[in-house]
Amino acid sequence: xxxxxxxxxxxxxxxxxxxxxxxxxxxxxxxxxxxxxxxxxxxxxxxxxxxxxxxxxxxxxxxxxxxxxxxxxxxxxxxxxxxxxxxxxxxxxxxxxxxxxxxxxxxxxxxxxxxxxxxxxxxxxxxxxxxxxxxxxxxxxxxxxxxxxxxxxxxxxxxxxxxxxxxxxxxxxxxxxxxxxxxxxxxxxxxxxxxxxxxxxxxxx
Amino acid sequence: xxxxxxxxxxxxxxxxxxxxxxxxxxxxxxxxxxxxxxxxxxxxxxxxxxxxxxxxxxxxxxxxxxxxxxxxxxxxxxxxxxxxxxxxxxxxxxxxxxxxxxxxxxxxxxxxxxxxxxxxxxxxxxxxxxxxxxxxxxxxxxxxxxxxxxxxxxxxxxxxxxxxxxxxxxxxxxxxxxxxxxxxxxxxxxxxxxxxxxxxxxxxx
DNA sequence: TAAATAAAAGAATGATTGTTCTATAAATTG
DNA sequence: CAATTTATAGAACAATCATTCTTTTATTTA
Numbered sequence: 365x366x367x368x369x370x371x372x373x374x375x376x377x378x379x380x381x382x383x384x385x386x387x388x389x390x391x392x393x394x395x396x397x398x399x400x401x402x403x404x405x406x407x408x409x410x411x412x413x414x415x416x417x418x419x420x421x422x423x424x425x426x427x428x429x430x431x432x433x434x435x436x437x438x439x440x441x442x443x444x445x446x447x448x449x450x451x452x453x454x455x456x457x458x459x460x461x462x463x464x465x466x467x468x469x470x471x472x473x474x475x476x477x478x479x480x481x482x483x484x485x486x487x488x489x490x491x492x493x494x495x496x497x498x499x500x501x502x503x504x505x506x507x508x509x510x511x512x513x514x515x516x517x518x519x520x521x522x523x524x525x526x527x528x529x530x531x532x533x534x535x536x537x538x539x540x541x542x543x544x545x546x547x548x549x550x551x552x553x554x555x556x557x558x559x560x561x562x563x564x565x566x567x568x569x
Numbered sequence: 570x571x572x573x574x575x576x577x578x579x580x581x582x583x584x585x586x587x588x589x590x591x592x593x594x595x596x597x598x599x600x601x602x603x604x605x606x607x608x609x610x611x612x613x614x615x616x617x618x619x620x621x622x623x624x625x626x627x628x629x630x631x632x633x634x635x636x637x638x639x640x641x642x643x644x645x646x647x648x649x650x651x652x653x654x655x656x657x658x659x660x661x662x663x664x665x666x667x668x669x670x671x672x673x674x675x676x677x678x679x680x681x682x683x684x685x686x687x688x689x690x691x692x693x694x695x696x697x698x699x700x701x702x703x704x705x706x707x708x709x710x711x712x713x714x715x716x717x718x719x720x721x722x723x724x725x726x727x728x729x730x731x732x733x734x735x736x737x738x739x740x741x742x743x744x745x746x747x748x749x750x751x752x753x754x755x756x757x758x759x760x761x762x763x764x765x766x767x768x769x770x771x772x773x774x
Numbered sequence: 775t776a777a778a779t780a781a782a783a784g785a786a787t788g789a790t791t792g793t794t795c796t797a798t799a800a801a802t803t804g
Numbered sequence: 805c806a807a808t809t810t811a812t813a814g815a816a817c818a819a820t821c822a823t824t825c826t827t828t829t830a831t832t833t834a
Contacts, residue, residue, distance in 0.1 A: 580801095580802070581801070581802050581803075582800080582801060582802075583799065583800040583801050583802095584800075584801060609790075609791070609792085610791080610792055610793080611790080611791085611792095621792090621793080621794085622793095622794080622795085625792095625793070625794080630792075630793075631792065631793090
């Protein structure tokens with residue numbers, strides 16, 4: 365079973381005519397912009413600047429390329445987002461950073477509004493059990509990181525951290541969805557601030 | 570310009586071989602289950618039990634059928650959801666009803682997890698400006714209803730109702746997304762309860 | 775320099791896409 | 805009953821889909 369991806373550099377044979385990181389980034393952006401099914405292999409090859417055969421030999425097809433794009437998105441976009449949780453300051457401050465970061469991620473580029481996972485993978489999850497499992501594990505991973513951060517807080521919480529973590533993640537995902545409909549950074553930043561204020565007040569939850 | 574839909578009953582000519590409301594309901598369920606692009610006209614005709622020509626003459630094509638499905642979904646699913654806001658009891662009670670209703674809507678049928686608007690239309694909105702405008706107006710409509718309910722509350726709120734309404738709607742949408750990944754009613758009901766508790770406490774926000 | 779290796783380029787694949795067309799069937803109207 | 809109207813059934817359409825193939829080109833190794 366071949367390992368697909370762009371990690372191992374090839375030594376022998378004709379060298380590749382494309383930049384590995386540029387290619388996966390371009391694929392990620394196309395999926396993000398138009399969705400999984402709507403992004404054709406033709407379009408993908410064009411934006412990735414590689415022939416079809418190379419896409420298949422390097423990534424194993426459209427489905428696995430999409431999973432690679434999800435992974436690239438998580439590493440480059442969600443890791444920084446989760447890092448905003450710190451802990452660097454108070455829970456309220458860290459949550460403010462977190463929600464604000466989410467808004468910026470979802471609104472900073474009008475050609476890719478919203479979130480690749482919450483707006484695109486969530487649709488694809490309907491028809492494909494592999495994608496549904498991927499969606500579930502990506503969601504669980506973020507919630508776990510939030511729960512860890514919550515447990516660091518000194519506040520005694522009536523709500524279990526695991527439950528509160530799902531709620532906080534849901535707020536962030538809801539903001540992503542609103543960005544998909546065209547809401548701007550300016551539209552959503554007050555909402556993010558309100559969320560941080562609600563959930564950040566000591567013993568509030 | 571012809572008006573598409575199934576509202577006007579045809580008098581002359583051969584009678585239709587399908588039930589109007591069943592047909593649009595079946596289309597709604599297929600879009601909901603697999604997504605807009607993944608739902609083919611072939612599949613739609615089968616589940617709607619009508620020939621292709623009829624689908625085109627009655628609905629004007631796939632895109633307009635999808636918009637009709639969105640409208641049917643809004644009327645049959647979102648109207649009851651918004652009705653949970655009341656006002657019937659305290660804000661806390663009404664919000665508890667609202668979030669719980671959202672969870673049930675998103676989890677009650679495993680073949681159609683999540684929300685047609687938040688999980689399917691939000692993906693389609695990426696490639697189609699008409700769908701993006703539709704998404705925006707559907708989102709705005711719910712937020713408006715929430716804002717109206719908030720203004721009925723006696724509590725003095727530091728956060729403007731319009732902003733808080735977007736936040737509350739975002740929570741509901743985030744719950745829909747989590748259901749899309751396979752989360753069950755039991756998984757999400759505690760989260761819905763926590764949300765109601767947070768946002769329902771007097772002057773909390 | 776010759777053999778081996780791997781990508782590039784693009785044709786070819788068969789299946790499926792959304793849409794439209796033709797011919798037939800079933801109802802109402804005059 | 806004849807004319808009109810509308811739906812049905814299914815063929816036909818060109819376009820596009822994801823995938824695989826062949827041939828050529830560029831590089832490394834021996």
